[in-house]
Structures are given as structure tokens and as C-alpha cells.
Amino acid sequence: MFNKQRLHKLTLVTQIYNILLRILSGSFFIIILIFFQDPDLKTMLIFLGIFIALSSILFVVEVIKYYRTHYWIEGNRLVLQTGLFVIKEKDIQISRIQSIDTSEDIVHRLLKVTKVTVNTPGQGLSLDALSVSQYKALSDYLNQLKTALNKKDVDSLPEDELSAENTEFTQTSQENIPEETGLFQLSIGEIVKMTILNGAIFRGFFIFLIGFNFITDLPLDDFFTEVESVFISASIIILFASILVGMILLYTIGIIASIIKNYGYKVTLSEEYLNIKKGLLETQSQTIPLKNIQTIEEKRNWIMNFFGYTTFSLGLTSDSSQKDNDNKTEVKEDGQVILFPIIKSKQLKPLVKQCFPNYVLAPVETVVPTRSIRRFIQFPVLFWLIVATAASMLLWTYAWIIGLFIIVFYGFFGYRSYKLTGYHLSDNEVSIQTPTLFALRKTYVPKNRILNLEVKQNPFLRKANLAKASFNTAHGMTSKNFKLRFIEEKDAFIIFKWFKNGGAD
Incomplete structure (x- = not known):
């Protein structure tokens, strides 16, 4: 089955959709400009002709690329061959595959095909599009072949012993598929609640208010110089009415966009992976290898804290370069991915212990003098x-x-x-709590994930017996820094000794 083969024929349809979308979005302002100038029939025909000609050229290009694109498995490699005039090959080692993710926009869903992204450290391959049966067959085959290869010392084997034909593995059966446990899912009501409580709309509204002031030249000077007319001034009434309407519109748009993006949000756990599925118009399935997790973090802003909610996220090493594989997962550039967007604080700890039984999750002790x-x-x-x-x-x-x-x-x-900066040391884990401008963040870091740790003192801090302690962990394509500022000198060196010698006292 995994000799050289092409993508599904419906790839041509998904590419037509992408071509039309790119052309229309790229020429949006030109179209608006033409129609606002009351175009005549000749102008409209010229524009339509250019649009058809450009679409046809791009479609022919995609047809050629489709017939010149193949993928296959060769030894310990999954190979993708593609190109227009020059054929290029890209391959990844099967034994290093970390996850196989899928995404489906509205066209993929109508055609019952899916886009598949195979991730390894540093790079990945994207296949658009495969049928569901093709995806299942390839995914199961790769997972079993990876397991079989990893049971051997792959680096010490000659290439001919790494071929798919010579590697022992069993065909997929129901009992070989890892069982998934449902952990968490969001209802539409919870998505609305999340959108309101996470503070993003308030930040958007603040930006809107500043822009509105510059665009309309609101009479703010009069507001300060004529305080006695606040409640009767027509300009002030118009101002507050405009702000109210703008706020309602932003809330409505934000909530609708959030429902579309997070519809059907569900988290499941299997033996080695967490999986996040979500989306209304475009569904996404993102796999998170448990071994890639560097830190776990809970964060709550003032509003969420008042209502007893929190957000739980994971710090990961990057699976692959986003630019290389056109991946649409939720991993941010700093390697942070939100696992539970909103959850009651009292419900969080049992779920976290189920996912990460090796974490201590000790409460922090505030230490700033x-x-x-x-x-x-x-x-x-x-x-x-x-x-x-x-x-x-x-x-x-x-x-x-x-x-x-x-x-x-x-x-x-x-x-x-x-008041809130603090830490706690366990034998193999440090808990660190630091406030941000609008939230409180608590992070749990295993000691074996810490890349380096340093203690800093300038002459003024040394005189006051204070110090700064900081450490880095691998996040995304680089690293992330955590700091404890202006803590007691003895606390800073306790942390340093813990990291250097191992184990908490």
C-alpha cells in the first residue's frame, strides 16, 4: 500500500478553493474601490477577465503539482516528493515522529477529506488532502512501524533491515488501538463564559476607544473644562452611546468568533498523548506527546479569580517549524498551548493528577521580604x-x-x-508563582526540564541581603525564562543548591 502514491483526487478541489480565497482576499480593496466608483460594463468585464485568467493559470499550476506530488515509505523514512519545474524531496524519520495532527476547513469537511500533518522535532510533512480511510491507514501504519523500529537500536541497524517489509509489526486491530479517556469538554455556554472572563474583549475595547478618539476627534478637553455640563452635553451623550454600541458589537463579534473557533472543544488522554479537538467551520485535531511537556501552568486574571475559574496550559518543545509544515495547531511561538481554556479551580487538580501523576503540584510559599x-x-x-x-x-x-x-x-x-511572589521546592519539582499585570501565574517545573539556573546580585542587593533567581526551560523553538525578584539571599541560594545537588531539604 505504501509504495509511491498520489494524494486524493479531491486535493484539486481544495486547491481551487484556496486559489479563489487567496485571489479574492488579495484583491478585496481593489474590488471595493471599483464598485464605489460606479463601474461601467467594460470595467467589470476587464476585471472579471483578469480574475478568470489568473485563476486558470494558478489552477493549471496546481494540477501539474498534483500529478508531480507523491508520498511513500522507504526504510525508516516517510518521503514527500513535490514540485512544479524542479522536483524536491522532503523526508522525516519514522522513529522520530512525535504526533500526527489533522485539520479540516469547510471544504475538506464537505468533501470528507482531511489535511494531515506529521510532526517530528525540527520539521514536519503536510499532506493535503487524504480521505479518512487513507489517513487512518497511514496513521496506524506509521504508529505501528514507529513502535517496531523503536524497539530496536535504529541507529545501529543497516538500511536494508529498516525497510517496512522487513520490520515486524502486526496489522491494525481494535485491541491494538490505544484507548482514549475523555477528560474535558466545553459547552457553548462555557465558551461564552470563557470569552467574557478571559479579558481579551476588554483589551480590544480599550484599543477601539483609543482609535475612536483619534478618528472622530472627540471633545475630551471640553469634558475636563466643562464638568458641570457632563449630564446635559449632547457631545458627551453621543460619546457614551457610541462607546456602549461599540462595546456591544465587540462582545457580540468576539463571542461568535470564539464559538466558531472552539465549538466541540474536547480533550482526551491516551497512553502517551493528549489530544485536543475543536472547531465549527474548520475542525482541528492536535496531538500533544506527554514526553514533550516541559512545564504546566495555571493562570487566572482578576475576573476569573473572583468567579473561581482558572486557565490551564502546557509548555512544550516545538514539534516542528510552523512555516515549514503550514501547521495550524494552537502552539504559540513560545511553545505555550492552552489545554483547559476555562475550568473551576477545584476541578483542576484531579484532572491534572490524572494526566501528570508524577507532578507534585505543591502550593507555593510567599517569600518576598x-x-x-x-x-x-x-x-x-x-x-x-x-x-x-x-x-x-x-x-x-x-x-x-x-x-x-x-x-x-x-x-x-x-x-x-x-505579596504574591513565591516558590516551593519538592525533590524533583519547583513551583513558582508570579503576578502579571492582569493575572496571577503559577508554574510547575520538573528539575530535569531546567536548562540552567542563576542567582544575581548587584552591590545594592548584596548590601540588603537580597537576590534575583532565574532559570530557563525549553519552550517552542527557543527557551522561556522564569524569575523570582528581590527575594531573600538565603532563599536564592537554597534554590541554587537544590538545582546543583538534587533534592529538597
């Missing part, structure tokens, strides 16, 4: 004081009012950092 408060506050407050003063003198008389709000906010944030 009282004398560190000013160090969290003084530098941001001084910076914004200078900015607000300069803006008031050079740009806008009332800029100091905005500056005052920012200074108070950063003062409060500094106090939160002092």
Missing part, C-alpha cells in the same frame, strides 16, 4: 511620572491625569508582586 516593596514600585512609578510630566508639558495638558492612573496602577501591581 517587606523591605523589597519599594524595589517593585519605585522604578515603574518613576518612569511613568517622567513620561506623564513630559506629555503634559509638550503634548496635552491633561496627560497627567492618565499618568496618575498608570502610576497608581503600577504601584498596586508592585504591591501585588511583593
Whole structure:
């Protein structure tokens, strides 16, 4: 079966859809401009002719590429051969496959085909499109062949012993398929709740308000100079009405977009993998190898904390380069992927223990001494004081009012950092808690995932018996840094000793 073969014939239909989508999106503003200028029949025919000619050329290109694209299995390699004028081959080692993901946009779903992405560390292969039966056969074959190859010392075997024909494995049967356990799923109501509580809409609304001010030249100076007319001024009424309408529109659009993206959100667990499935117009299936997980993290903003909810995410090493394989998974550039977008805090720990039984998940102990408060506050407050003063003198008389709000906010944030920064050491795991501007983040890191750890002291910190401790873990294509600032010197060196010698006291 896995001799050289082509993709499914319906790949040509999915490519037509992609061609039309690219052309229409690329010429959107041209189309709007033409129709706003009351085009005549000749202009419309010329534009239509260009559109048809360009679509035809691109379609012919895709037809040629389709007939010149093949994939097959050869030894320990999955090979993809494609090209227009120059044939290129790309291959990955089957023994290094980490996950096999799928995605289906609306055309794929109508045609009952799927796009398959095979991921390995550093690169991957995408096959668009395969039928469901083709995908199942290839996926099962690759998984069994990988298992068989990994039972041997692949590097020590000659190439002829690595061929699919010579490698022992059994044909797929129901009992050989790893059983999946359902862990978590979101209803439409929970998706709406998640969208409202995660704060993204509030940030969007803030950006909208700033843009609205610049576009409409709102009379904010009058707002400050004529306070007595706030409730009767027509301009103020229009302002607040516009803000209210804009907020409702943003909420509505944000909720609809979130429902479309996360519809049917479901997390399942098998022996070695977590799987996330979601999507209404475009369904995605993302596989997360448990061995790739570097850190686990829970994060809650002020609103979520008030209602008892949290967000749980994983820090991963990158499966593959996003640019190379056109992957549409939810792994961010820093390697962070959200597993449970919204969940009650009291429901989280049993699920986490089920997924990650080796994690201790110890509560942190706050360790920042009282004398560190000013160090969290003084530098941001001084910076914004200078900015607000300069803006008031050079740009806008009332800029100091905005500056005052920012200074108070950063003062409060500094106090939160002092109160909430903490850590806890277990034998093979460190728990670290650090506030962000709008949320509280708690991260659990196994010691064997820490790449390096350092303790820093400048002369002022040394004099005050304070220090900064930081460490890095592999995240995405690079690494991620975690910091504990202005903690007791003895705490910093306890962490250093724990990392160097192994085990907590």
C-alpha cells in the first residue's frame, strides 16, 4: 500500500478553493474601490477577465503539482516528493515522529477529506488532502512501524533491515488501538463564559476607544473644562452611546468568533498523548506527546479569580517549524498551548493528577521580604511620572491625569508582586508563582526540564541581603525564562543548591 502514491483526487478541489480565497482576499480593496466608483460594463468585464485568467493559470499550476506530488515509505523514512519545474524531496524519520495532527476547513469537511500533518522535532510533512480511510491507514501504519523500529537500536541497524517489509509489526486491530479517556469538554455556554472572563474583549475595547478618539476627534478637553455640563452635553451623550454600541458589537463579534473557533472543544488522554479537538467551520485535531511537556501552568486574571475559574496550559518543545509544515495547531511561538481554556479551580487538580501523576503540584510559599516593596514600585512609578510630566508639558495638558492612573496602577501591581511572589521546592519539582499585570501565574517545573539556573546580585542587593533567581526551560523553538525578584539571599541560594545537588531539604 505504501509504495509511491498520489494524494486524493479531491486535493484539486481544495486547491481551487484556496486559489479563489487567496485571489479574492488579495484583491478585496481593489474590488471595493471599483464598485464605489460606479463601474461601467467594460470595467467589470476587464476585471472579471483578469480574475478568470489568473485563476486558470494558478489552477493549471496546481494540477501539474498534483500529478508531480507523491508520498511513500522507504526504510525508516516517510518521503514527500513535490514540485512544479524542479522536483524536491522532503523526508522525516519514522522513529522520530512525535504526533500526527489533522485539520479540516469547510471544504475538506464537505468533501470528507482531511489535511494531515506529521510532526517530528525540527520539521514536519503536510499532506493535503487524504480521505479518512487513507489517513487512518497511514496513521496506524506509521504508529505501528514507529513502535517496531523503536524497539530496536535504529541507529545501529543497516538500511536494508529498516525497510517496512522487513520490520515486524502486526496489522491494525481494535485491541491494538490505544484507548482514549475523555477528560474535558466545553459547552457553548462555557465558551461564552470563557470569552467574557478571559479579558481579551476588554483589551480590544480599550484599543477601539483609543482609535475612536483619534478618528472622530472627540471633545475630551471640553469634558475636563466643562464638568458641570457632563449630564446635559449632547457631545458627551453621543460619546457614551457610541462607546456602549461599540462595546456591544465587540462582545457580540468576539463571542461568535470564539464559538466558531472552539465549538466541540474536547480533550482526551491516551497512553502517551493528549489530544485536543475543536472547531465549527474548520475542525482541528492536535496531538500533544506527554514526553514533550516541559512545564504546566495555571493562570487566572482578576475576573476569573473572583468567579473561581482558572486557565490551564502546557509548555512544550516545538514539534516542528510552523512555516515549514503550514501547521495550524494552537502552539504559540513560545511553545505555550492552552489545554483547559476555562475550568473551576477545584476541578483542576484531579484532572491534572490524572494526566501528570508524577507532578507534585505543591502550593507555593510567599517569600518576598517587606523591605523589597519599594524595589517593585519605585522604578515603574518613576518612569511613568517622567513620561506623564513630559506629555503634559509638550503634548496635552491633561496627560497627567492618565499618568496618575498608570502610576497608581503600577504601584498596586508592585504591591501585588511583593505579596504574591513565591516558590516551593519538592525533590524533583519547583513551583513558582508570579503576578502579571492582569493575572496571577503559577508554574510547575520538573528539575530535569531546567536548562540552567542563576542567582544575581548587584552591590545594592548584596548590601540588603537580597537576590534575583532565574532559570530557563525549553519552550517552542527557543527557551522561556522564569524569575523570582528581590527575594531573600538565603532563599536564592537554597534554590541554587537544590538545582546543583538534587533534592529538597
